[in-house]
Amino acid sequence: MNDDYSSKWGYRLKWLYTLLVVTTLMLPVFFVMYISFNENGFGARDYDFTFEWYGLIFSDLLMMEAITSTLNLSAITVIFVVPMGLITAKLYKITQYPLAVISLMLSPLFVPSDILGAALLVFFKNLNGAFTLFGEWVGVSWFDTWFDLGYFSAIVGLIIYTLPYVFVVILITMGRYRKEQTEAARSCGATAWQAFWHVEFPQIKTGVFSSCAFTLILCFNEYTRTSLLKGGFDTFTTVLVSQMLNEGMSEQSYAMSSLVSYIAIAIIGSVIIFTLVRSERLERIARAKAEPLMAS
Amino acid sequence: MSEKNEIAVEVKGLSKSYGPVQAVKSIDLQIGMGEYFALLGPSGGGKTTLLRLIGGFIRPTEGQVFLHNQEVSHLPPNARPTSMVFQSFALFPHMTVEQNVGYGLRLKKVASDEIKDKVANMLKTVGLDGYGERMPHELSGGQQQRVQLARSFVLETDILLLDEPLAALDANLRRDMCIELKRLQEKIGMTFIHVTHNQEEAMTVADNMAIIADGSLVEMGKSSDLYENPIRRFTADFIGENNIFDGQVSKIEDDVIHVDLGSSSIAVLSRGQKTSVGDKVSISVRSELARAIDTSTSSTEPLETLSGIHRESVYLGLTTSELITLDNGQEVLARQISDRYGGHTIANGTSINVGWRQQDGRLHIS
Amino acid sequence: MNKHTYTLGTRRGGSNSTSPFFVAYPRLGSFISKWVFAFPVIFMGLFFALPLALTFVWSVFERTMFWMKPAFTLFAYENFFTSARVDNFLASMGHSSISVLIAFIIGFPIAVFVRRRVPQVAQHRVILLFILPFAVSEIIRIFALRPFLQRNGLVNDVLLKIGVINEPITAILFTPTGVIIGEVMSFLPFIVFSGFLAMEAVPKYVFEICEDLGAGPIHVFIDVIMPLAAPGIFAGSLFIFVNGLGVALLPNILGGPGAVNAGLIATQAISALDFPLAMAVSAIMMATLLGLLYIGHRLFNLTRILTPLS
Numbered sequence: 001m002n003d004d005y006s007s008k009w010g011y012r013l014k015w016l017y018t019l020l021v022v023t024t025l026m027l028p029v030f031f032v033m034y035i036s037f038n039e040n041g042f043g044a045r046d047y048d049f050t051f052e053w054y055g056l057i058f059s060d061l062l063m064m065e066a067i068t069s070t071l072n073l074s075a076i077t078v079i080f081v082v083p084m085g086l087i088t089a090k091l092y093k094i095t096q097y098p099l100a101v102i103s104l105m106l107s108p109l110f111v112p113s114d115i116l117g118a119a120l121l122v123f124f125k126n127l128n129g130a131f132t133l134f135g136e137w138v139g140v141s142w143f144d145t146w147f148d149l150g151y152f153s154a155i156v157g158l159i160i161y162t163l164p165y166v167f168v169v170i171l172i173t174m175g176r177y178r179k180e181q182t183e184a185a186r187s188c189g190a191t192a193w194q195a196f197w198h199v200e201f202p203q204i205k206t207g208v209f210s211s212c213a214f215t216l217i218l219c220f221n222e223y224t225r226t227s228l229l230k231g232g233f234d235t236f237t238t239v240l241v242s243q244m245l246n247e248g249m250s251e252q253s254y255a256m257s258s259l260v261s262y263i264a265i266a267i268i269g270s271v272i273i274f275t276l277v278r279s280e281r282l283e284r285i286a287r288a289k290a291e292p293l294m295a296s
Numbered sequence: 297m298s299e300k301n302e303i304a305v306e307v308k309g310l311s312k313s314y315g316p317v318q319a320v321k322s323i324d325l326q327i328g329m330g331e332y333f334a335l336l337g338p339s340g341g342g343k344t345t346l347l348r349l350i351g352g353f354i355r356p357t358e359g360q361v362f363l364h365n366q367e368v369s370h371l372p373p374n375a376r377p378t379s380m381v382f383q384s385f386a387l388f389p390h391m392t393v394e395q396n397v398g399y400g401l402r403l404k405k406v407a408s409d410e411i412k413d414k415v416a417n418m419l420k421t422v423g424l425d426g427y428g429e430r431m432p433h434e435l436s437g438g439q440q441q442r443v444q445l446a447r448s449f450v451l452e453t454d455i456l457l458l459d460e461p462l463a464a465l466d467a468n469l470r471r472d473m474c475i476e477l478k479r480l481q482e483k484i485g486m487t488f489i490h491v492t493h494n495q496e497e498a499m500t501v502a503d504n505m506a507i508i509a510d511g512s513l514v515e516m517g518k519s520s521d522l523y524e525n526p527i528r529r530f531t532a533d534f535i536g537e538n539n540i541f542d543g544q545v546s547k548i549e550d551d552v553i554h555v556d557l558g559s560s561s562i563a564v565l566s567r568g569q570k571t572s573v574g575d576k577v578s579i580s581v582r583s584e585l586a587r588a589i590d591t592s593t594s595s596t597e598p599l600e601t602l603s604g605i606h607r608e609s610v611y612l613g614l615t616t617s618e619l620i621t622l623d624n625g626q627e628v629l630a631r632q633i634s635d636r637y638g639g640h641t642i643a644n645g646t647s648i649n650v651g652w653r654q655q656d657g658r659l660h661i662s
Numbered sequence: 663m664n665k666h667t668y669t670l671g672t673r674r675g676g677s678n679s680t681s682p683f684f685v686a687y688p689r690l691g692s693f694i695s696k697w698v699f700a701f702p703v704i705f706m707g708l709f710f711a712l713p714l715a716l717t718f719v720w721s722v723f724e725r726t727m728f729w730m731k732p733a734f735t736l737f738a739y740e741n742f743f744t745s746a747r748v749d750n751f752l753a754s755m756g757h758s759s760i761s762v763l764i765a766f767i768i769g770f771p772i773a774v775f776v777r778r779r780v781p782q783v784a785q786h787r788v789i790l791l792f793i794l795p796f797a798v799s800e801i802i803r804i805f806a807l808r809p810f811l812q813r814n815g816l817v818n819d820v821l822l823k824i825g826v827i828n829e830p831i832t833a834i835l836f837t838p839t840g841v842i843i844g845e846v847m848s849f850l851p852f853i854v855f856s857g858f859l860a861m862e863a864v865p866k867y868v869f870e871i872c873e874d875l876g877a878g879p880i881h882v883f884i885d886v887i888m889p890l891a892a893p894g895i896f897a898g899s900l901f902i903f904v905n906g907l908g909v910a911l912l913p914n915i916l917g918g919p920g921a922v923n924a925g926l927i928a929t930q931a932i933s934a935l936d937f938p939l940a941m942a943v944s945a946i947m948m949a950t951l952l953g954l955l956y957i958g959h960r961l962f963n964l965t966r967i968l969t970p971l972s
Contacts, residue, residue: 180383181385188374188379
């Protein structure tokens with residue numbers, strides 16, 4: 001809140017600064033958008049405005065295939081990681097060892113992508129070797145491909161990457177929830193499951209849905225862990241990198257990543273606007289309701 | 297109310313352990329139908345655990361819970377004929393008052409018009425007419441607790457468990473709510489089990505109460521009996537303002553027991569308790585029955601007296617407490633209705649006796 | 663209220679109250695819920711803590727043609743500490759520290775401003791703005807910095823046009839400066855997030871007291887904000903520092919020959935099939951991280967960060 005004596009201009013200047021920093025951080029994004037509308041592509045001298053590249057996005061078959069498989073990978077990760085984050089947040093509320101839980105869940109934030117990727121890569125290779133040996137010893141080849149680098153290992157890497165974010169977001173939205181509310185629902189006759197859906201979930205669903213969206217975006221855009229743990233050039237980012245290494249990114253790729261950013265900005269923007277509008281509306285209603293009763 | 301002889305809640309050998317810690321130690325308890333029952337005791341004494349065992353929120357380590365003579369120990373809370381009112385934070389914050397109160401009926405798939413009617417009636421009963429559209433955070437603490445009560449009443453269950461329902465309210469409001477609770481209970485005729493650490497609250501609401509401390513049942517009975525005639529030393533110490541003297545039985549004459557307090561001897565009625573010479577016992581005297589007596593005046597009736605020195609008078613409004621230090625160093629309180637005009641004041645530091653009628657002293661053998 | 667019927671079950675409508683299965687086997691329900699709650703912890707223990715702990719073991723294995731075999735040799739460490747790698751690693755620590763400092767100076771005041779001046783309901787929304795850059799993949803964002811920073815790039819163009827410089831600055835891209843700019847651009851949001859969480863530990867009335875006592879902003883920062891918000895600030899700074907050391911993309915795309923960090927050494931070692939070396943670098947990184955966490959905990963008691971979360 002702005003108090004009565006502080007200068008209006010200082011306040012505005014600080015807002016301006018905040019927005020300026022956000023804009024600066026977004027510059028590379030805006031630049032990609034800018035290139036995506038240039039008929040002559042990246043690095044050209046002349047700038048001719050065109051929508052052509054957006055029309056051609058779907059003609060880049062290699063890229064389309066990669067995007068499909070990346071979306072699959074991201075969706076599977078979301079399906080696993082969001083319930084895991086929810087469970088861990090609940091565990092954090094009831095456990096006798098909250099410190100141990102939270103340290104384990106948040107420490108992946110502090111392990112850089114390449115280091116975790118390298119360790120997991122060697123881990124899976126070892127696991128694979130051990131299981132193959134075990135299979136040979138038992139005399140079956142059934143275990144041979146269990147821990148091959150591929151979808152499974154990549155999903156494990158992505159879960160570890162995104163779990164801390166999901167956990168924190170859901171934990172923050174659990175703020176108003178108390179376990180007495182679930183107990184009250186139980187004593188009203190609800191089963192454990194009904195109590196969860198009627199009482200707990202409505203309060204944390206913002207957190208659950210926003211962490212779904214955030215996880216999807218993070219996984220879709222992740223390069224290091226995916227490339228180390230999955231191998232091959234068949235996901236969105238790995239195809240981009242192979243393009244960079246060869247003839248440079250295709251113009252469609254700029255259009256594609258711009259498209260992704262439009263979607264993401266639209267989602268985040270509408271969340272911001274929606275919640276702001278809603279909280280103002282609720283406040284108005286509350287005030288309107290409170291007034292006649294206060295008067296009486 | 298009616299049918300006092302019928303039993304609503306019975307608990308047999310109920311225990312709950314958390315690893316090596318025993319929160320509830322083999323408690324046996326019976327609560328009659330339509331009774332207002334209080335579980336009173338110091339914080340951390342196991343009374344809330346006992347209540348939650350009855351409600352089904354905690355699974356007992358040993359023992360059984362019977363509600364209306366049916367064993368329910370294996371049932372979850374939603375399958376028991378109980379409902380619970382919590383200390384606070386237990387309203388559903390995303391639902392309006394109306395939705396909160398109607399939630400249980402919605403689960404039972406009651407028609408929505410009927411829910412609306414019942415909820416409106418119930419809100420009227422608890423004095424929240426016209427608040428149905430509000431959100432919980434728009435209500436005061438007292439109003440929130442009323443909503444919780446309405447949410448439980450509307451289900452027409454017959455046992456209501458109240459877990460420190462007034463602890464989050466300020467003192468004045470708490471007193472009003474106590475009387476309100478008592479009135480509602482009489483009106484609705486449910487069995488209430490009310491957990492509290494506040495003895496005044498328990499005295500106000502309860503017909504019967506149990507003192508729970510250290511995981512065990514200390515004493516149980518009518519509220520007035522526990523106040524006026526406690527059997528256990530702990531009860532005397534916990535309820536009311538009592539002076540307690542520890543000593544040894546020196547002589548027994550029928551039902552008059554003489555207790556040696558070291559420097560002097562005091563006679564007390566046995567109240568049917570069996571003792572023998574040499575037993576370690578205690579005597580308690582309520583402060584309002586102990587009197588500070590000037591050594592010069594002679595009393596008209598026979599009193600048990602101890603001598604000491606007057607320390608100070610503490611004026612408390614309605615009453616004034618005299619603080620007296622006995623010869624052995626123990627401090628004793630004597631309290632009477634303040635009398636600013638007719639009463640004489642005692643100077644600090646004067647020698648004084650403290651005395652009480654023999655029948656006002658109470659013997660405790662445990 | 664009328665009289666009730668005192669029988670079990672009728673009020674509750676019998677079977678809808680609870681599943682008969684769990685009434686019959688109540689212990690199964692609690693058995694399942696116990697394992698459900700344990701699952702994420704077991705998962706993280708198995709696939710996160712265990713592999714990272716094992717890096718210390720694998721780092722002393724012996725390198726074979728395509729893989730490695732159990733042994734005890736310090737060859738990988740020798741390889742790391744007697745080559746240019748150790749110099750690069752130390753230099754990248756320096757660059758990373760500079761990035762932390764810059765990111766803190768730019769980003770932390772925003773966290774303070776949002777907590778102090780922005781209305782409560784809007785605070786989270788403003789912070790949410792800082793996740794917008796994550797909408798675009800990190801590699802594209804970093805790659806897109808190149809045209810800004812190169813010799814005929816946007817920065818030089820603008821500076822030349824407004825006449826600040828006469829000659830284009832060549833020493834941005836493919837130098838440590840480029841890497842530092844990239845790190846600040848990539849990690850700045852995290853100092854805003856952690857600063858925002860850390861400022862939860864500074865109650866609003868503290869600012870009012872400071873105003874009342876007439877303390878200037880610098881005094882407020884040093885005497886009040888720093889001690890109270892230190893754990894959160896430390897966590898945010900540590901995040902940027904270790905990622906500056908460990909993210910290979912940044913020096914790979916923006917850095918020149920001298921700018922090599924631990925992440926890049928590790929990935930290069932993996933490409934060269936020198937797994938023990940990769941593991942040794944990972945182990946050194948983990949040791950650095952744990953050491954810094956230990957120091958931070960001793961200095962600031964990091965458990966204080968968790969207060970707003972519980």
